[in-house]
Amino acid sequence: MKISARNQISGTVVGITSGAVNGSIKVNIGGDIIVTASITEEAIQELGLAEGDTVTVIVKASDVMIGK
Template sequence: MKLSARNQIAGTVVSITPGAVNGTIKVDIGGGNVVTASITEEAIADLALAQGDAVTVVVKASDVMIGK
């Protein structure tokens, strides 16, 4: 599958925390960095996500904010 998003980062699922509607997925992208995503439980099931899976984190945002 090709995507228009250019920010694609390979990683490994380190944890999945289920919720009523959305679950939280933590992905280790290396260098001590972990990305957390909130996706629907339906998407978790459709992708058959499990701890240890190799995945790609895709970031597509119109705004990126930085605070200090």
């Protein structure tokens, strides 16, 4: 897979929570750091995502915010 986004992190799917329209995918990227992505249920099915799968987390955003 080739993609222009430079922020790509490999990890393992450790949790999938289904919703009516969107689902939540938890990916362990190492050191017990979990990244959570919200994607459509359709995308979860099309990708055939399951716990234990090796995936790539791709971050493409114009803004990154931090609050305290």
